[in-house]
Structures are given as structure tokens and as C-alpha cells.
Amino acid sequence: MIRVAVNGFGTIGRRVADAIMLQDDMYVVGIAKATPDYIARIASNKYRIFVPDQKAMREFEDKGIKVHGTVDNMVDEAEIVVDATPEGMGEKNITSYKKKRVKAVFQGGEEADVTQASFNAYSNYDSAVGKDYVRVVSCNTTGLARTISTLRDSIGVSRVYATLIRRATDQNDSKKGPINAVEPSLSFPSHHGPDLQTVIGSIPVDTVAVKVPTTLMHVHVVNVDLQKETDSSKVIDLFSKRRRIFVTSGKDGKSSTAQIMDYARELGRPRGDLFEIAVWKESINARGSRLNFVQAVHQESDVVPENVDAIRAMFELLDREDSIERTDRSLGIKGGMH
């Protein structure tokens, strides 16, 4: 049983902690949180809580939330840390992990060169095998990596061009915008293109990201030049065979991200999460070697299974297919047509 510490307990950290607790080859020794808010209170029923310093310890205890020690104490108990602290903090934290000779998984907010490898389970599982410091790529990059690697492995991909229509902020945030505007990335390509290349290899990728006033999901409009001609039904078949992707249809009523997320809640997953990438069947259009499709990405949860797989790869517990299969079984991920 691998001893995992989860440093940072926001949108990603709490989901990864819960997913780890569902595995039979790893468990959570503690979670670290800086603020004694409602999330900390709920977490304290389930996890041993650690905090950055003595000041935070007093704040937590003033609110009646039991604290088991500092982040340093927590890391000392662990073989690996899942670092889900805010963007950019991982780069600072890695120094102390190295000093303590503990492995760490970072999230997509960190720069690629902070770690030894960037990771997506289907795209490049082996790149993390035996490594000490690995970065799970961001929600958007994970979404693209899942579908593009499927095409790469079966047909071959010569070029990717994608427009990423990004949610303005997460559901629990009431501070960020845009409120009533569309805000494009003003660098080309957006950082997602190069980021995708860190996990799918040297395929040329251009991306443009555009923020819109919604909180539920990202939507990607993807255009791919394939290495061979294909037809739409073959692509539908390929996508529905990869468990972390499912193919859905507007005819069934799921015509926007609002219904996709409502469907996810009906599935009964914790927090109404959707670990899979949803691809609209009607949007899958192959003409010769040119393919177009539209997919929806649940930014809060799609990277959760990859965090679990990254830990297995780093400790050489299982190979790719076995790890993915075990993670997916624990989370109820089945793929197919939904």
C-alpha cells in the first residue's frame, strides 16, 4: 500500500484524495489545507488534516477542526505527494520534496520543465514509469490527449487544430469573469498546443482558447488531419472503445454542456463528476483524411483518474492497461455510447 499525501485540497486535491481511497494499492495518509473553511470541516470527517504552520494550526483549532501537524510532518509520513496546490506553488514545493526524498505528482498549472515527465495515461504512460517527479497535464490538455492519442494509435495524426471554448471559472467561484463577454487568448498558439505536445509527441498542434461566461465544462472544436483516409463510423467506433471517452448524442436531449452535466449527476458519481471526455456523435465528421469533432471536458474531474495512474507508473506497480482498467473500475468509468 503506497502512502500518499495530498498537498492542497481545492477542486482537484479533494477529488484525487477520494479516488485514491477507492484503490486497493494506495491510501491517503493525510491532506494539507491552508484555510479552515467548509471544505476543511467536511474533510476532517474523512482525512487527517495538516496545515502550513502554527498560525494556521491555531486558526483551524479556533474553528474546532482537528489538525494532525504541519505539511512537513505529513510529507514525512508519505512515499509520494500529490501536489494540488495553486498554480505555480508546486515549483517551490518540489525543493522540500526532493530534500525529503519523497516522490511527487504535480498538476497542469505547473510548467512542464518543473518535473521529469508530463503525463496522460493513454498518451504516454511509460514516460512516468519509475520517475520521481511527474506532472499530470491540465484538464484541457487531458481532454485533447485522450481523443488525439486514440486517433494517433489507430490511424495516425499529421496535424491538430483546435478551438478551446473555456468555462470562465469553476462552479464554486463567484469572483472571476468574464460575466458577459467572450475573451480570446491573445497569443497564438495558446499554451494548450505546446502542452499537448508534451504528452502526444511531435505532432503539429495549433490551439486557440476563448473564455466564455459559463462554469460547467470546456468545449473543444477539433480539426485533425489524419495520416490515412477514414470514415465517421470508424471514428465513432474508436472513440467509444476507449473507456475514458464516451460518445453521446444531441438526439437524446444532451445538446449542450448543461444536459451533459445533468446526465453526469444522474450517473450518481460523487459531486456529479464526469471523468470521461464526452464527444458528440453528430459532430464526428470524417471526409477523406480530414476529421472534425466537438467534445466536452469536465474541468473539475477529468484529470482524477490520471493522477491515480501516475502514482502506479511512478512506483512501477502495474503496466498501462492494467492500471487504467483498475482505476476505471473503481470510478465506474466504462466508455461506450452514452
Next chain:
Amino acid sequence: MIRVAVNGFGTIGRRVADAIMLQDDMYVVGIAKATPDYIARIASNKYRIFVPDQKAMREFEDKGIKVHGTVDNMVDEAEIVVDATPEGMGEKNITSYKKKRVKAVFQGGEEADVTQASFNAYSNYDSAVGKDYVRVVSCNTTGLARTISTLRDSIGVSRVYATLIRRATDQNDSKKGPINAVEPSLSFPSHHGPDLQTVIGSIPVDTVAVKVPTTLMHVHVVNVDLQKETDSSKVIDLFSKRRRIFVTSGKDGKSSTAQIMDYARELGRPRGDLFEIAVWKESINARGSRLNFVQAVHQESDVVPENVDAIRAMFELLDREDSIERTDRSLGIKGGMH
């Protein structure tokens, strides 16, 4: 002086009527409206109002709004009708226009085959010359036509691929959604691709449209294969030389549609309208013969100048350059860098 009737006085109709009144070779004999709302009340200070039937006449008069007759009476006074009635009604109205031997300009909500030609001033002015029934293409198609025809005329275009991020509804509508979702078009290509081909010729065009919860503007992420290699500075130069396009920059603070529309209000145009297509300078990226750019389209007003030009073409009053120049001068359209 061409006698113009404006049938339908919603988002487009009222703007086109006002633009026609700024010209010295045409004027508005009357406008037709079905509902005695605040828009009708304001319009009655400026225009002679006509209504569909006796019932509507009583409703208008009950509210103290003076009516000058029925739509039929109005059409009898006109040489041309600008039909800005709701989508699909133009197809019914054309029968009575033909019976009365009066010309008519329709809007982009009508099917292309209802009229003799689809129209965008820069793209295909001559196709409307001398015609009786012409359709000004929709706001989105007009936006694409302006930039793509600029590239077609100077460099040559072999293929267009665009993602259209569409506003959910207009600013004065509080009924339509999506409220908190992203809703893709589930046909490929969306109707905008074929629609653009009605004005720019046989260039292959693929479009995907995605509705988002905002009211201000549409945003287009455009990818073009050019017939020759070029560089970004040349494209910036080409776009800023076409008056109905302007090139803008996020560095100046205009990083989303919210600021672009705020800028338009500062320009002092009626209703805060923006007749031009705004292209973000930072988004213009040419690599060899492949070009990418992002543009914003004010759906309420970008087709206004085209309606004026369509009338001139149909009566053979002026040729393309002279009509565009005169329309633009009257509306304060200058192009360039903004």
C-alpha cells in the same frame, strides 16, 4: 431619391431605417411594426408607422401611437422594401412584393434560394446589380465575408475553417439561453459554411458554431489556407486598409468583447453600434500559407451598411467602391487600427 419601406422594426430594421435616413440618394417612406411597444412609441417620433391589419391599428391607437395605414399601403408608396421581419417570414412576403412589382432586400434569416442573389458589399457587390430580390447574408456570414474576401482578393484563399462562438441572444432579449452552458451546432458544417459560399464563391468552407451565454458579440476563430505564403504584418496591413474591418489590440485594454463594445459606445455611434469587424492584432498569425486570426462581430449592426449598399446596387445608382465609400462616410466607418 429612392423611396424605401422598412417592413419589420426589430434589431435590424430600426438600424437600417436610421442608416437610410443618413443617405442623400434614398429615404424611408414608412416603417411597419406589429406590436405597440416602447420601440414603436420612439419610432413614431421619427417615422410614419404602418401595421399589418385593422386589429393592430386599433391596438396602436389605443396606446396613443399614430398609424398611417397598413403594410400594404406602405408597400404601395415604396420602390423597394427592406424586409427585416422575423426569420422565414420574408419567404411569405415576397409574393406580395412581386405582385406589387416592388423590389425587396431580405435578411440572412431567409433561405438563399428565396432571392436572386446573396449579398456582401466587398465580396460580390456586382451580383446584386439590377436585381429585384436580394438577400443580405447574416451577421456571422457578413463577418466572415469581410475578412475572407479581403484575403481572397489580395492573396487568394484555398480553404477556410472557422469556429463561430455565438452570443446566446441579443441584448434586449431576456428569454433565450443558454444561461450557463455551451451548445454546439450538431450538424457539420454549420449552415454558415455554405452560406459564406453564396457570397465568396466556391472556396471550401467548414464551420462549427457554438452558442455561449453572452449577449454582446460573436467571436470567430478563423483558420485559412492561402494560395501563397505571406506574413502576419502583410495581413494586418490588408485588414486595416479595408474600412469595414479594423485591427485592434488587447494591449490597449480591449481584450474581450466587453471592452470592444465599451469602445464602440465611446465612439459615440447610435446605440453603441459597431458596424466594423474587429480583428485582434495579436491573433493574426501567418506561417507560410497558413493563417489564423480571431475576430469579433457585432451581430446587431454589422449588416447595416450592406443593406444600404444592396439598395444602391439593385437600382444601379453607384458602383461598388463609390457606394461603400458613401455609406461608410455617412456612418463614420473608417477602418484602420483602433
